[in-house]
Amino acid sequence: MSKKKNFGELIRTAAAFGACEVVVVGMHRLMTHGAHGADKALRFTQAPTLDSAIAYAREEHGAHICGIEIIEGAQPVSDAPFRGRTAFMVGNEGQGMPECQMRACDHFVYIAQYSAATASLNINCAAAIVLEHYARWARLGEAPRDGYKYVTHAVAPSSLPRSGMGVHQMRRLSADRAGGAAASDGSSTE
Numbered sequence: 001m002s003k004k005k006n007f008g009e010l011i012r013t014a015a016a017f018g019a020c021e022v023v024v025v026g027m028h029r030l031m032t033h034g035a036h037g038a039d040k041a042l043r044f045t046q047a048p049t050l051d052s053a054i055a056y057a058r059e060e061h062g063a064h065i066c067g068i069e070i071i072e073g074a075q076p077v078s079d080a081p082f083r084g085r086t087a088f089m090v091g092n093e094g095q096g097m098p099e100c101q102m103r104a105c106d107h108f109v110y111i112a113q114y115s116a117a118t119a120s121l122n123i124n125c126a127a128a129i130v131l132e133h134y135a136r137w138a139r140l141g142e143a144p145r146d147g148y149k150y151v152t153h154a155v156a157p158s159s160l161p162r163s164g165m166g167v168h169q170m171r172r173l174s175a176d177r178a179g180g181a182a183a184s185d186g187s188s189t190e
Contacts, residue, residue: 008034009124010090015041016150017131018140021061023053023087037152054104057087065089067105068130069097070120074108077130080137081109088130093123109133 007027014022015038023045032039047053057063063085067074075081089105091097102108111121111129120126144151 006034006093006123008032008039010127011035011042012038013124013128013131015039017128017135018138019131021045023047023056025050025053050100050104061085061087063087064106065104066130067091067097067102067108068110068126069102069105069108070110071102071108074110076112077109077133078112080133081107082134082137083107086134088127088134090123090127093120096120 011022011032012035015035019042021043025047026049027046045053045056047056054065057065064083064087066082066086067089068077069091083106089097089101091101097105109130111126113121121129
């Protein structure tokens with residue numbers, strides 16, 4: 001992901017649509033600006049390489065890897081071509097997915113556009129559309145509402161952190177690796 005602010009916004013989107021875990025490849029310092037506390041509802045797993053992240057998703061969770069990319073052979077997300085437990089992979093907004101990421105995917109979905117005004121969507125917008133389609137396909141229950149907002153203290157069971165390393169622990173690990181330097185981006189994760 002080329003724009004670090006996108007990460008916090010992507011966390012918020014993932015949490016809103018029932019994701020339970022975010023696997024971060026290579027990054028040791030997480031920028032959660034824009035998550036608005038949604039990072040507390042997700043489990044974070046740090047993988048040193050793309051191969052280790054893919055192995056983790058497949059072996060530990062039995063997940064299919066679904067790339068979100070506009071390529072030949074990708075299926076429209078509106079057709080809900082999902083295959084069960086799924087880990088979604090996103091690429092770079094500007095250049096798309098590099099070849100190593102595309103080789104790791106089991107299948108691809110794309111989002112149909114109805115105008116020639118732009119070549120592609122922002123990564124967070126694309127993820128929101130795909131995750132919403134997946135949540136409907138998986139028949140996740142809608143979160144409770146109160147007036148014009150969703151109740152934030154009632155986290156859906158599929159979104160509860162299970163175990164593993166949270167954002168705070170990842171930051172501490174990162175600081176330890178950097179020789180004790182603080183790994184803080186100004187957002188609260190406690």
